[in-house]
Amino acid sequence: MPAFYKRHHRKADGRELILYSLSPLTAEALPEPLEAFGPAPHLRYHPLRREWVVYAAHRQERTFLPPKEHCPLCPSREGSFPTEIPFPEFQVAVFENRFPSLVPGPPPPPEGLPVAVGEALGRCEVVVYTMAHTGSLAALSEEERLLLAWVWRERYQALYAMEGVRFVMPFENRGEAVGVTLHHPHGQIYAYPFVPPVLERESQAFREGAVLLDLFPHLDPYAVDQEEGFLAFVPPFARYPFEVWVAPRERHPGPWTFSEGEMAAFARLLGRVVARYDALYGEPFPYVMVFHAAPLGEEGTFHFHVEFYPPRRTRDKLKFLAGTELGAGTFVVDALPEETARLLREAL
Amino acid sequence: MPAFYKRHHRKADGRELILYSLSPLTAEALPEPLEAFGPAPHLRYHPLRREWVVYAAHRQERTFLPPKEHCPLCPSREGSFPTEIPFPEFQVAVFENRFPSLVPGPPPPPEGLPVAVGEALGRCEVVVYTMAHTGSLAALSEEERLLLAWVWRERYQALYAMEGVRFVMPFENRGEAVGVTLHHPHGQIYAYPFVPPVLERESQAFREGAVLLDLFPHLDPYAVDQEEGFLAFVPPFARYPFEVWVAPRERHPGPWTFSEGEMAAFARLLGRVVARYDALYGEPFPYVMVFHAAPLGEEGTFHFHVEFYPPRRTRDKLKFLAGTELGAGTFVVDALPEETARLLREAL
Numbered sequence: 001m002p003a004f005y006k007r008h009h010r011k012a013d014g015r016e017l018i019l020y021s022l023s024p025l026t027a028e029a030l031p032e033p034l035e036a037f038g039p040a041p042h043l044r045y046h047p048l049r050r051e052w053v054v055y056a057a058h059r060q061e062r063t064f065l066p067p068k069e070h071c072p073l074c075p076s077r078e079g080s081f082p083t084e085i086p087f088p089e090f091q092v093a094v095f096e097n098r099f100p101s102l103v104p105g106p107p108p109p110p111e112g113l114p115v116a117v118g119e120a121l122g123r124c125e126v127v128v129y130t131m132a133h134t135g136s137l138a139a140l141s142e143e144e145r146l147l148l149a150w151v152w153r154e155r156y157q158a159l160y161a162m163e164g165v166r167f168v169m170p171f172e173n174r175g176e177a178v179g180v181t182l183h184h185p186h187g188q189i190y191a192y193p194f195v196p197p198v199l200e201r202e203s204q205a206f207r208e209g210a211v212l213l214d215l216f217p218h219l220d221p222y223a224v225d226q227e228e229g230f231l232a233f234v235p236p237f238a239r240y241p242f243e244v245w246v247a248p249r250e251r252h253p254g255p256w257t258f259s260e261g262e263m264a265a266f267a268r269l270l271g272r273v274v275a276r277y278d279a280l281y282g283e284p285f286p287y288v289m290v291f292h293a294a295p296l297g298e299e300g301t302f303h304f305h306v307e308f309y310p311p312r313r314t315r316d317k318l319k320f321l322a323g324t325e326l327g328a329g330t331f332v333v334d335a336l337p338e339e340t341a342r343l344l345r346e347a348l
Numbered sequence: 349m350p351a352f353y354k355r356h357h358r359k360a361d362g363r364e365l366i367l368y369s370l371s372p373l374t375a376e377a378l379p380e381p382l383e384a385f386g387p388a389p390h391l392r393y394h395p396l397r398r399e400w401v402v403y404a405a406h407r408q409e410r411t412f413l414p415p416k417e418h419c420p421l422c423p424s425r426e427g428s429f430p431t432e433i434p435f436p437e438f439q440v441a442v443f444e445n446r447f448p449s450l451v452p453g454p455p456p457p458p459e460g461l462p463v464a465v466g467e468a469l470g471r472c473e474v475v476v477y478t479m480a481h482t483g484s485l486a487a488l489s490e491e492e493r494l495l496l497a498w499v500w501r502e503r504y505q506a507l508y509a510m511e512g513v514r515f516v517m518p519f520e521n522r523g524e525a526v527g528v529t530l531h532h533p534h535g536q537i538y539a540y541p542f543v544p545p546v547l548e549r550e551s552q553a554f555r556e557g558a559v560l561l562d563l564f565p566h567l568d569p570y571a572v573d574q575e576e577g578f579l580a581f582v583p584p585f586a587r588y589p590f591e592v593w594v595a596p597r598e599r600h601p602g603p604w605t606f607s608e609g610e611m612a613a614f615a616r617l618l619g620r621v622v623a624r625y626d627a628l629y630g631e632p633f634p635y636v637m638v639f640h641a642a643p644l645g646e647e648g649t650f651h652f653h654v655e656f657y658p659p660r661r662t663r664d665k666l667k668f669l670a671g672t673e674l675g676a677g678t679f680v681v682d683a684l685p686e687e688t689a690r691l692l693r694e695a696l
Contacts, residue, residue, distance in 0.1 A: 046585040047559045048550045053585050054672075054680045057687075101672070101680045114566030115584045171671030179668025188671060196676035202396045211395045218462030236463045237394040237401050290675030309674055320527025321669060323519030323536060324402075324449070326657055327638030328544035332402045332449045339405075 001260060004091075004147055011086070015096040020151050022091060022143065030076045030086040041101050042109035043118035043193075051197045054120055056101040073128045073184035090131060091144060092151045094189075097124040102190060104162070121164045121193040125155065129185040136174070136185055136284060138275035142268065149267040152189075153255045156293065159191040167192045167199055167295040175286025177311045177318055187289070195295040202292060206301045212247055213303070222337055224344045225272050227265035232273050234341040240309045240319060241335035242280075244273055244344065247305035254293030254304045272348070273308065279347040281315045349608060352439075352495055359434070363444040368499050370439060370491065378424045378434040389449050390457035391466035391541075399545045402468055404449040421476045421532035438479060439492060440499045442537075445472040450538060452510070469512045469541040473503065477533040484522070484533055484632060486623035490616065497615040500537075501603045504641065507539040515540045515547055515643040523634025525659045525666055535637070543643040551646045560595055560651045570685055572692045573620050575613035580621050582689040588657045588667060589683035590628075592621055592692065595653035602641030602652045620696070621656065627695040629663045 007025040009017040012032040019025050041056040072084045085093050102122030109117035129148055152170050159168045172187035173180045205211050225232040232246045277285035287310040294302030313319045313334055324330050355373040357365040360380040367373050389404040420432045433441050450470030457465035477496055500518050507516045520535035521528045553559050573580040580594045594617055625633035635658040642650035661667045661682055672678050
């Protein structure tokens with residue numbers, strides 16, 4: 001584990017902020033405005049799809065503290081408008097989302113609804129990858145990316161230790177094509193009080209067989225890149241034309257069981273996958289990246305992996321999810337995985 | 349059943365075209381170009397999500413026969429560029445999709461893949477709602493909409509009679525926000541050789557309880573509109589802010605068991621839901637509309653309903669599906685169903 005400095009800060013509105021850095025963090029906090037949270041979220045159960053839906057109605061009024069010309073994820077400077085981070089320096093910053101879908105102390109859900117309801121217990125965090133306003137997982141230095149990987153690992157451990165949390169998912173939404181208007185490199189983490197449907201199905205599959213271990217010997221035509229102990233590949237059953245998975249060759253329930261060497265290899269490979277995406281068309285490639293680690297209780301069989309879903313079909317065309325995908329759950333894909341794997345292999 | 353005329357035509361490239369009209373269809377077919385189909389689709393099984401994925405690689409080269417200024421869903425006129433419909437008149441037209449994801453006589457799937465494969469058996473149809481280039485389900489005359497409803501019913505019966513088909517789904521993708529660039533009012537129908545995952549879960553729920561019948565007595569705050577025997581409502585567990593369902597108050601497996609009066613009420617209510625959507629912001633409201641009828645073998649318990657998924661959160665803002673929705677299967681919604689139901693009630 002790289003030696004790093006860490007600093008906890010309680011924001012004026014009560015939210016936690018954690019700064020991480022390879023050099024000491026000594027600056028004093030700048031003054032912060034006190035902003036009220038909106039109404040608290042709650043859960044409702046969808047009786048036909050059999051899944052929880054999260055209602056976070058205050059998200060409609062989502063605004064950002066700073067004016068437009070000032071990014072809320074940049075460090076704050078003396079005298080300037082306050083950002084989410086009232087410090088002049090950090091390397092990685094994690095803070096509680098100001099408009100959370102899941103919260104540590106949720107109020108009781110509304111009464112009298114004609115469906116099952118639940119408390120939206122959990123936590124939603126924002127992970128700022130770097131002080132720099134532009135960049136990406138690919139553009140970070142190796143040292144910065146490694147620290148970020150250790151931050152994910154630490155957040156996994158902290159959030160799985162929260163009473164009632166059953167699944168923790170770091171993810172990144174990148175690009176306007178997936179609805180992101182904040183370009184400062186960042187991701188998020190959701191800690192859920194239930195095992196979400198996709199993870200329930202994956203858990204069951206892993207309980208019944210070592211799906212990824214069985215697949216690895218056959219992935220040559222699908223390989224995109226590799227590092228010692230890790231493989232990046234387009235799954236032969238990809239649901240998005242440029243879908244890529246990154247997984248350790250041996251089974252790990254999550255990054256928290258990686259060796260130091262594995263942490264470094266994992267961080268490097270993630271960076272290189274994004275570099276390949278960006279090289280494909282010579283511009284930042286939009287994607288949704290999700291980490292699938294073992295839900296609580298599945299540590300014995302679940303195989304950690306990262307899934308990237310890019311919404312692009314070609315340079316100019318987006319893949320839209322519509323009737324068959326949204327209404328039936330069956331994806332139609334225009335491109336063969338063996339072909340997009342080749343394009344991504346040749347991109348760098 | 350309204351008396352209507354029907355005409356079968358085999359297009360030059362072998363695809364079937366069926367015209368429907370309340371007046372006789374006597375014009376001769378105009379000449380058609382012979383366009384080759386692309387490579388045939390196949391299925392691959394996703395071993396972690398446990399669902400079939402359809403590979404239709406030729407869809408990448410999707411082009412339309414006619415030049416840009418000519419809509420391929422308009423009727424053809426003598427001497428003009430040919431459209432998909434080589435006739436000068438029709439009221440509703442159904443034809444096999446030129447770039448199908450599922451086909452009646454699929455070739456064997458590729459061999460040697462490291463995942464389970466299957467034949468992409470089925471059929472993909474385009475349903476042109478009207479000869480008029482502009483309009484919508486709301487803008488059709490009552491007579492036109494009723495004929496369309498009967499066409500859906502007939503296609504249900506024809507496609508469920510196809511050997512190997514297990515689920516039939518009419519749907520409509522409307523608006524550029526869901527990826528549609530053809531503005532001529534139209535929908536599609538997919539006939540699948542398997543029960544897609546969403547329908548599997550709904551079928552199981554209906555086998556275990558009369559979910560919709562149990563819900564109906566409690567829907568007053570969620571009601572949007574109604575017709576004799578039918579209700580339009582925002583489900584109290586909506587996954588999209590303006591999601592609306594239309595369902596018969598008594599259980600029907602599909603429109604094929606509706607009485608004549610129910611067919612008319614259903615068609616009217618569907619049209620009025622779209623009119624309410626369009627009235628909301630004074631412009632065509634984008635949506636994905638899907639019909640959920642009983643998959644093969646579920647006719648005894650499944651309750652037919654229509655689901656509308658609009659991608660709008662507000663007038664200016666789209667709802668993007670991202671990390672939590674795509675990667676975990678858990679939807680976060682900004683608006684309360686009881687509130688959007690009120691907006692839709694008051695829109696007309």
